[in-house]
Amino acid sequence: MKLWGGRFKNAESKLMEDFNSSLSFDKTLYYEDIIGSIAHVKMLVKCEIISEEDGNKIIEGLDSILKDIEEGKLKIEGDYEDIHSFMEVNLIERIGDAGKKMHTARSRNDQVALDMRLYSKKRAQEVVENLSRLLGTIKTLAEKNDYIMPGYTHMQRAQVVTFKHHMMAYFNMFSRDKKRIENSIEIMDESPLGCCALAGTTYNTDRAFTAKELGFKGPVNNFLDGVSDRDYIIELTSDFSLAMMHLSRLSEEIIIWSTKEFDFIQLSDEFSTGSSIMPQKKNPDAAELIRGKAGRVYGDLVSILTTMKGLPLAYNKDMQEDKEGFFDALNTVLSCIKIMNGMLATLKVKKDSLLKAVKHGFLNATEAADYLVNKGMAFRDAHRVIGEIVLYCEEKSLPIEDLSIEQLKEFSGLFDKDIYEFIDYENTLHKGIKKHMR
Known part of the structure; x- marks a missing residue:
């Protein structure tokens, strides 16, 4: 019917x-x-x-x-x-x-607009709550594993950081995601009920009453916009895409860190799978699936943007295409946040492997250059001297800190015994950032 x-x-x-x-x-x-x-x-x-x-x-x-x-x-x-x-x-x-x-003084246009706003608002709040849980898990993991580790640029060992500081970078990313979604909820918190098809109704209705009854801060102030606005769906899907990008970046690190080549972490069996042919394998499939599903949510965002880009006011049947993509993006980001939360809550951090990677990465080279600058050498000259020392150390398979003072003086007479304290890895966590790391 x-x-x-x-x-x-x-x-x-x-x-x-x-x-x-x-x-x-x-x-x-x-x-x-x-x-x-x-x-x-x-x-x-x-x-x-x-x-x-x-x-x-x-x-x-x-x-x-x-x-x-x-x-x-x-x-x-x-x-x-x-x-x-x-x-x-x-x-x-x-x-x-x-x-x-029942349908007196109402159109399916404002009815579906209302349904989608109510649903989006409720489910977006669910994403916020799950992000809050993830933030708590990240913070706990960071606090429990305040170990020094290599920091990277270009996927090359760069300077010493701590595992805590590294994880708290993701804490900041997901905190921004949470704020973005909360802001989207605030912007969309208006009721379109009463707009009818596009121009309101001749009945003497009370739109403020229904808005309050349904938990909105008030009714929309333009009927045409009320029935044709899908900005909130686009904005939330965009927010979900950003969250998926952050989840994907963290997944990439988890995948790399769990390899035998890095061996920084051990994933729990609960969030890993095996191989049908290679019995030794323990695959980080949960992280790989999150990384893969990021593209899916991006596709949902592009789909709704493309659907809306050429629509005249007010309602058009094209807008029926807003739902499946949004439902998919919403369910995908929710499941990925929950899986990430489970992975992080159960993984183990390998302190000794992190320290070993630090010692073999010349991660105190920048500080060694700073030492020479403090002794009066121009930075560019100090940069060259330390580069020569690193080359020498690579040939001898030695870290900088294991060179004798006599060996160091062959590169510059400015070196003295206080160099060893200056380039000690714990000391290279500069006072300016150390308190933020710890």
Whole structure:
């Protein structure tokens, strides 16, 4: 059954029915559709547009539908165009003609816009809560493993940092992701209910009432924008894409660190898999899947941007394409955050491997150059001298700190015994950043 058809002479083709139907995916919005309709009906009664008796019948009918859906007694399936027609038809079957009054002073345009805002707002808050858990896990992992390790640029060992400081860089990234999503929720927190198709209604409705009833800070202030705005979906999907990029970067490091070549960490069996042919293998599949799924969320973002870029005001059926991509991006980022949280909560950091990597990386070379500068040498000259020392050390398979003072003086007479304290790895964690690392 359809909610339209009076002006049509011929029946819609079955091919068009299937092509036009969105029930297979917008059934996800059943809860939002029901609570939105209940708020709308309460407003209709308050404004004396329908009787209190009819309003109570409709609300009781909607409550019974919600109960039956959640208990599995009513399946959301069948020959319906969308979740809205499913609800209205089932309501009328339950309570009779009173159900036909539910849609008074409302369009499917503001109805679907409302459903999506309610759903997006609720699920985005779920992402925020999971990011908060991930932030707590990162902080705990960092605090427990405050060991020196190599810091890298160009994937080459550069200077000494700590595992704690390295992980707290990701803490900052995910903190920004959390703030971005919270900001998106704040911006989208307006109700489109009452905009109707695009120009409001001749009924004397109370949009402020329904906005408050549904937990919005107020109604939208432009009807055309209210029914055609999908900025919040684009913004949230963009936020999810950034979070996925950060998750992917961390996954890449986890993958590298868990190799025998690095051997910085050990992943738990819970978040690893094996090989069907090589019994020695322990694969970081959880991290690899997160890294792979980042591209999927990027695709969802490009899809909605492309859908919206050429649409005139107000509502167009193209906007039906906003849901599947958003649902996918949302579910993907949520599952990836949860998996990352589990991986980090169970991995072990190998302190000795980190220290070994530090000692074989000439990570105190910059400090050795600074030592010569402090003794009066120009930095560019100091840079050259230390470069020559590194070359010499590579040939001798020695770290800089193991050279004797006599060997160092062959490169510059400015070296003295205080060089060893100056380039000690613990001391190279400069006072300016050391307190932030620790």
